[in-house]
Structure formats: structure tokens, C-alpha cells
Amino acid sequence: xxxxxxxxxxxxxxxxxxxxxxxxxxxxxxxxxxxxxxxxxxxxxxxxxxxxxxxxxxxxxxxxxxxxxxxxxxxxxxxxxxxxxxxxxxxxxxxxxxxxxxxxxxxxxxxxxxxxxxxxxxxxxxxxxxxxxxxxxxxxxxxxxxxxxxxxxxxxxxxxxxxxxxxxxxxxxxxxxxxxxxxxxxxxxxxxxxxxxxxxxxxxxxxxxxxxxxxxx
Amino acid sequence: xxxxxxxxxxxxxxxxxxxxxxxxxxxxxxxxxxxxxxxxxxxxxxxxxxxxxxxxxxxxxxxxxxxxxxxxxxxxxxxxxxxxxxxxxxxxxxxxxxxxxxxxxxxxxxxxxxxxxxxxxxxxxxxxxxxxxxxxxxxxxxxxxxxxxxxxxxxxxxxxxxxxxxxxxxxxxxxxxxxxxxxxxxxxxxxxxxxxxxxxxxxxxxxxxxxxxxxxxxxxxxxxxxxxxxxxxxxxxxxxxxxxxxxxxxxxxxxxxxxxxxxxxxxxxxxxxxxxxxxxxxxxxxxxx
Numbered sequence: 117x118x119x120x121x122x123x124x125x126x127x128x129x130x131x132x133x134x135x136x137x138x139x140x141x142x143x144x145x146x147x148x149x150x151x152x153x154x155x156x157x158x159x160x161x162x163x164x165x166x167x168x169x170x171x172x173x174x175x176x177x178x179x180x181x182x183x184x185x186x187x188x189x190x191x192x193x194x195x196x197x198x199x200x201x202x203x204x205x206x207x208x209x210x211x212x213x214x215x216x217x218x219x220x221x222x223x224x225x226x227x228x229x230x231x232x233x234x235x236x237x238x239x240x241x242x243x244x245x246x247x248x249x250x251x252x253x254x255x256x257x258x259x260x261x262x263x264x265x266x267x268x269x270x271x272x273x274x275x276x277x278x279x280x281x282x283x284x285x286x287x288x289x290x291x292x293x294x295x296x297x298x299x300x301x302x303x304x305x306x307x308x309x310x311x312x313x314x315x316x317x318x319x320x321x322x323x324x325x326x327x328x329x330x331x332x333x
Numbered sequence: 334x335x336x337x338x339x340x341x342x343x344x345x346x347x348x349x350x351x352x353x354x355x356x357x358x359x360x361x362x363x364x365x366x367x368x369x370x371x372x373x374x375x376x377x378x379x380x381x382x383x384x385x386x387x388x389x390x391x392x393x394x395x396x397x398x399x400x401x402x403x404x405x406x407x408x409x410x411x412x413x414x415x416x417x418x419x420x421x422x423x424x425x426x427x428x429x430x431x432x433x434x435x436x437x438x439x440x441x442x443x444x445x446x447x448x449x450x451x452x453x454x455x456x457x458x459x460x461x462x463x464x465x466x467x468x469x470x471x472x473x474x475x476x477x478x479x480x481x482x483x484x485x486x487x488x489x490x491x492x493x494x495x496x497x498x499x500x501x502x503x504x505x506x507x508x509x510x511x512x513x514x515x516x517x518x519x520x521x522x523x524x525x526x527x528x529x530x531x532x533x534x535x536x537x538x539x540x541x542x543x544x545x546x547x548x549x550x551x552x553x554x555x556x557x558x559x560x561x562x563x564x565x566x567x568x569x570x571x572x573x574x575x576x577x578x579x580x581x582x583x584x585x586x587x588x589x590x591x592x593x594x595x596x597x598x599x600x601x602x603x604x605x606x607x608x609x610x611x612x613x614x615x616x617x618x619x620x621x622x
Contacts, residue, residue, distance in 0.1 A: 128408040136401070139400070140390075143392040161400050164404070168408075266348075320345055
């Protein structure tokens with residue numbers, strides 16, 4: 117009996133040390149995922165309680181944060197499974213993103229001669245811009261740019277190929293930049309100018325293949 | 334690596350996705366090219382500003398407390414369950430001794446024959462139908478009413494049926510003394526000293542409505558009683574607790590999934606009824622409608 121208690125206590129302590137330290141990260145990501153404070157709270161709570169229940173399946177020493185985010189992403193998707201509307205919306209945006217691809221010059225995602233405009237935008241407008249991204253792009257931009265996950269980790273968290281992560285990240289950042297610029301123009305921070313041209317998503321494989329073929333050597 | 338490559342792959346570099354040789358190549362190019370340096374610096378600055386603007390919000394304190402408390406509870410319950418399983422594993426091995434011990438522990442107040450009910454499935458309360466062979470107050474051959482007292486099985490009442498591991502069972506009563514089965518009068522007189530409020534039979538007794546048994550439970554820190562009825566062959570559970578409301582309100586029965594749920598006040602008690610019966614079938618058993 118006493119042994120059982122000690123084991124449970126150790127497990128709880130390990131959970132505190134490894135998992136609960138990521139609560140802020142989960143909460144912030146949940147805010148972007150759900151776009152609603154109450155729903156974000158519920159999502160974080162559900163995620164962490166699930167994680168505690170399955171903590172024995174988590175392999176010590178592996179990336180606990182990524183494991184938690186994977187649980188949260190799946191939980192969020194399951195909770196919203198019945199909602200078809202988001203899906204159709206995404207399809208529309210996907211075709212929009214595809215049409216954007218016909219433009220093209222360079223791939224510096226946030227590169228922009230007047231990059232100082234972002235400084236002048238208030239936090240809320242920037243947050244709005246992120247929240248206005250379609251769900252699949254939004255979550256990947258948040259995971260990459262605010263939570264510092266690698267492409268590979270993101271691919272595992274959202275259960276999709278690394279190529280999809282890269283193209284969604286590229287498009288998501290493009291859309292985000294466009295929305296930020298729109299906000300800046302709206303507020304008179306930037307003059308209204310014709311859009312800069314865009315380019316196709318970059319692929320690491322392409323780059324390596326080119327290198328392999330001795331492309332520019 | 335040339336300027337075109339840097340422009341095309343700078344994001345991969347800034348995302349830390351380049352391996353060491355690729356990175357070295359790009360850095361070497363930057364060493365020679367002021368334009369690319371500027372461009373990368375600007376992009377890096379944009380990213381940093383974006384992160385600043387989206388500075389993380391701290392988790393609200395109440396959420397943090399709620400989650401920590403839930404985890405404490407889960408942890409305690411898991412430990413308790415393990416202990417109970419250990420204990421019951423032992424007890425099953427020596428059932429006679431365990432049974433005798435339980436009878437002694439119960440300290441039966443009246444000179445009835447008290448027997449320990451050793452069917453663990455029988456007292457999984459509240460959410461199931463009446464067992465195939467419902468236990469009723471029986472008359473022993475000599476005409477003395479026999480009463481059955483059962484010690485709560487450690488596990489059966491706590492497992493939510495259906496394998497939904499995500500759902501928590503809120504009802505954990507292992508520490509409490511007993512289930513009791515018998516007549517309405519016997520059940521009430523057994524339970525009355527164990528609670529701090531005046532008990533009253535929650536349902537109207539009739540040929541179709543029989544009190545099967547009751548169990549003492551805790552709601553928060555307050556003792557409460559869970560009555561189990563057999564109404565037209567279906568199990569009906571009524572949880573009774575003290576009520577501050579003096580008024581006698583009407584009953585509202587609602588269909589929740591496959592269950593009918595309702596609450597009503599009766600003589601200083603607040604009652605919550607749960608059953609698989611339809612509201613129309615259940616309603617005649619209630620004192621007020």
C-alpha cells in the first residue's frame with residue numbers, strides 16, 4: 117500500500133516537473149486555436165488531465181512539450197469534429213492561396229522594405245491578424261513562430277507530412293503578412309501601395325536536390 | 334550559395350532547419366554580401382517584433398489552481414484504488430474472514446439478522462438498470478423480516494461503464510460504511526442516525542414503486558443518502574441531501590440522453606432523481622408533479 121502511494125506521488129511530481137511547466141505555452145496556443153478564452157481554458161484543462169491519465173505512455177526523456185501539443189491538437193480537432201463549416205472555409209482559402217502562387221519573386225517570408233510598420237501596430241491588431249488566419253494555417257504559424265517547434269515536430273503534432281507543414285507555414289506567413297500590412301494601411305501607417313509579388317513555397321528537398329545536382333556550384 | 338538562394342531559403346535558415354554545412358555556406362555568403370545581410374537582418378527583426386507583439390499571456394491563476402487540484406485528486410484516487418485492489422485481492426482469498434470482519438465493523442443497531450452481501454456487482458449504483466434478480470426484503474421461513482447489508486464493493490461503483498476513460502467518475506464512496514436493503518421503514522431507521530438531516534422517503538410507495546435499498550454517500554463533506562427504487566422493474570436512483578429551501582417546488586423531469594433526470598424539494602430535503610424510465614413513467618411515483 118505504502119509503495120503504491122510513493123509511486124503515485126513520484127508520478128505526480130514527474131508530471132509537475134515535465135508537463136505542468138508547459139501550461140503557459142499550452143494556454144497561449146489554445147487561445148489562438150479556439151479564439152475564445154473560456155474554450156481555451158477548457159481545452160488546456162482537458163489536455164492536461166488526459167496527459168496525466170496517459171502519462172505512463174509518455175516516454176521519459178522525449179519531447180514532453182511536443183507530446184502535450186499533440187494531445188491538445190487532437191483534442192481540439194475531436195471537439196470540433198462536427199463542425200463542417202470550418203472545412204469549407206479552408207477549401208476556399210486553399211484555392212485562394214493557390215492563386216497567390218502565380219505571383220512570385222522571393223521567399224523571405226516576412227521580408228519587407230518597410231518592416232518598421234509592425235512596430236506601430238498595437239498588440240490587439242497583430243493578435244487579430246493571427247486569429248483571422250484559417251485554422252490549419254493559424255495553428256502551424258503559431259507552432260513555428262510562437263512555440264519554436266521544428267518542422268518535424270509540427271508534422272508530428274498535427275499529423276501531416278513535413279512538406280505540408282512547410283507549404284502551410286509559407287502560405288500562413290504570407291497571409292499573416294498581408295493582413296498585417298492591410299491593418300497598417302488602414303491605420304495610415306503605410307501608404308496604400310500595390311501588393312508585392314509572391315513566390316511558391318520553398319522546399320528543403322528542392323534545395324538539397326539542386327545542391328545534389330551541383331545546381332550552382 | 335548566391336543571393337538568389339539566400340532570398341529563396343532564408344526562411345529555412347531562420348527556422349533553424351538548415352544542417353551545419355548548409356548553414357556554413359549561407360554564413361559564408363553573408364560575409365561577402367551586404368545586401369543579403371541587410372535582408373536577413375530585416376526579416377529577423379520582423380520576426381522578433383512579431384513575437385514581442387504576441388507576447389505570451391500568463392495562465393490565469395484560477396485555471397492553474399483548478400488543474401493542479403484535479404491532478405491531485407486523480408492521483409489520490411488512483412493510489413486509493415490500487416490500495417483497495419490490494420485489499421480486496423486479499424479479502425477474496427479469505428472470504429469468510431473478510432465477511433465476518435465486515436459484519437463486526439457494521440455494528441448493527443437492531444437485532445435483525447444481518448448478512449453480508451458478497452455479490453460485488455449488486456451495488457454498482459445509479460446508472461444501471463435493476464439487476465436481473467433484484468434483491469428485495471425477504472421473509473425468512475419463521476416470518477422474521479431478514480435484512481441484507483452489504484459492504485460497498487471497492488471497484489464496481491467507481492468505474493464508469495462504457496470505457497470512456499476521459500470521463501471522471503465523480504462518485505467515490507469506498508470509505509463509507511454500508512449499503513442497506515430492506516423495507517422502507519428499516520432502511521430509513523438504519524440511515525437516519527448516519528445523516529445530519531431528517532430523512533424522508535423520496536418517492537410515493539405503491540405496488541409499482543418499491544424501495545430496494547439505500548447507500549450512504551458524501552456530497553462534499555455532507556452525508557447524503559442515495560435511495561435505490563425499483564419502479565416497474567427499472568432502477569430509479571434518488572440522491573437526498575438537506576435543503577435550505579423551505580418551499581416545496583414543482584418537479585421538473587428532463588430527458589438527458591437515455592436518462593430522465595429531475596430535482597425536487599420535499600420536507601427539508603433536496604432530491605435528485607435519475608432513471609432510464611421516461612418522465613411519464615416516472616412521474617406517478619413522485620409526490621408532486
